[in-house]
Amino acid sequence: MVHVVLPALIPDIKRVYDSYFAAFHHDPMGEIMLNILFPGGNVNSPEFREEHAKGTLAWWHQSDSQYTYKCVDTDNGNIVGMGLIDVILRRRSVEERAFQGVPWLQGEAKERAEKVLKPLHDMREQLFGDQQYIYAHVIGVLPEHQGKQAGAALAGWGLSFVDYTNLPMYFEASPSSVGLYEKLGYERLKETIVHKAETLGTATDISVPLMVKMPKSAGGMSFYEWKEKGYPKFNAATPVSKKQKL
Numbered sequence: 006m007v008h009v010v011l012p013a014l015i016p017d018i019k020r021v022y023d024s025y026f027a028a029f030h031h032d033p034m035g036e037i038m039l040n041i042l043f044p045g046g047n048v049n050s051p052e053f054r055e056e057h058a059k060g061t062l063a064w065w066h067q068s069d070s071q072y073t074y075k076c077v078d079t080d081n082g083n084i085v086g087m088g089l090i091d092v093i094l095r096r097r098s099v100e101e102r103a104f105q106g107v108p109w110l111q112g113e114a115k116e117r118a119e120k121v122l123k124p125l126h127d128m129r130e131q132l133f134g135d136q137q138y139i140y141a142h143v144i145g146v147l148p149e150h151q152g153k154q155a156g157a158a159l160a161g162w163g164l165s166f167v168d169y170t171n172l173p174m175y176f177e178a179s180p181s182s183v184g185l186y187e188k189l190g191y192e193r194l195k196e197t198i199v200h201k202a203e204t205l206g207t208a209t210d211i212s213v214p215l216m217v218k219m220p221k222s223a224g225g226m227s228f229y230e231w232k233e234k235g236y237p238k239f240n241a242a243t244p245v246s247k248k249q250k251l
Contacts, residue, residue, distance in 0.1 A: 006078060006079075006080055006153065006154065007078075007079045007080070008076050008077065008078060008079065008085070008086075008154055008155050008157075008158035009076070009077050009079055009158070010074050010075070010076050010077075010088070010158055010159060010162040011074065011075055011077060012072065012073070012074060012075075013073040013074055013075045013087065015062060015065070017075055017084060018058045018061050018062060019054060019058050020075075020084040021073060021075050021084055021087045022054070022057065022058070022061070022087070023084070023147070024075075024076075024084060024085065024086050024087045024145045024146060024147050025087055025089075025143065025145045026039070026048050026049065027145070027147050027148055028086075028145030028146055028147065028148065028151075029145065030148075031148040031151070032179060032181065033181070034179045034180060034181070034211065035179065037205050037206070037207065037211075038121070040206070041117060041118050041121055041205070042107070042118055044110070044114045060109065069095075070091050070092055070093055070094070070095070071089070071090070071091050072089075072090055072091075072092060073087065073088070073089050074087065074088040074089075074090070074159075074162070075087055076088070076146065076155050076158055076159050078150075078155075085146060085147050085150040085155045086144070086145060086146035086147065086150065086155045086156065086158075086159055087143075087144070087145050088141065088143070088144045088145075088159050088162070088163070089141070089142040089143050090139055090140065090141045090142065090166075090174075091139065091140040091142070092139050092170070092172070093133075093136070093137055093138050093139070093140065094137055096135045096137075097135055098135075099135075102130060102134075102135065104119075104122075104123050104126045104127070106119055107119050107122060117204060120201075120204045121200055121204060121205070124198050124200075125177060125198060125213075128196060128198055128215065129175065131196075132175065132194075132196070132215075132228075132232070133175065136236045137172055138172050138173050138174070138175055139166070139167065139170065139172050139173065139174040139175065140174075140175055140176065141163065141174055141175070141176035142176070144156070144159050144160070144163075146159070160185075160186075160189060163218070164189065164190070164218065167218050167219075167220045168220050168221050168222070170220070171220050171222045171238070171239045171240065172220065173217050173218060173219050173220065173223075173228065173231070174217065174218045175215070175216070175217050176215075176216055177198065177213045177214070177215055177216075178213070178214045178215070178216050179213075179214075180211065180212070180213075180214065183214040183216070186216050187216075189218075190218060191216040191217065191218045192216065192217045192218070192219065192227060192228055193214055193215070193216055194215040194216070194217060194228065196215055197212050197213060197214065197215060198212070198213040198215065199211070199212050199213070200212075200213065219231065220239055222239035222240055223239050224239075
């Protein structure tokens with residue numbers, strides 16, 4: 006069984022998000038987030054999925070930085086996983102980087118979702134500001150394909166993409182996956198985001214690990230070294246690691 010990661014196409018939208026919703030239902034933190042972002046428990050209903058697909062397509066028509074990828078089983082062409090990333094190449098103004106809220110919700114549901122999402126936005130602003138970087142929103146694999154190399158294909162594609170672009174990749178890990186990403190060479194940041202139990206509807210607060218993968222062209226420079234130096238651009242010919250300079 007071989008998996009390949011490809012750009013998602015318009016006809017793929019529903020099948021790509023089959024992976025998204027199934028993967029989130031299969032993960033404790035993911036299930037919490039689904040209940041917050043799409044309250045009502047109807048995410049698998051045909052009516053919801055139809056409206057969600059329409060909204061996704063409308064967003065694709067207007068976004069100039071967000072990309073959706075599919076993980077395909079080459080034995081049969083089935084979509085078994087997905088990834089959603091922002092590739093920030095254009096320097097954006099403060100207004101362009103402002104928190105956009107949760108326009109598909111109203112009232113208390115909207116307030117609750119924004120209590121969860123705004124700290125994530127504010128942390129990205131604190132760490133990166135108007136810099137160029139990659140933000141990985143989510144990676145999801147159908148539960149029946151987990152442990153069968155689909156997740157490894159998506160993770161490997163992400164590592165390659167970081168090196169191809171010479172851009173760091175940032176994302177919020179789930180508590181259950183942070184160890185895997187550390188083994189893959191991702192740097193766990195000292196900052197963390199704590200979601201309050203009363204907002205999540207959980208017994209305890211939940212801390213969100215924050216991860217960064219620096220490109221090989223950084224020469225071993227950590228995220229904090231890069232930030233301290235003023236976010237310099239990388240190129241493969243320039244060793245920039247403090248260790249290499251000693």
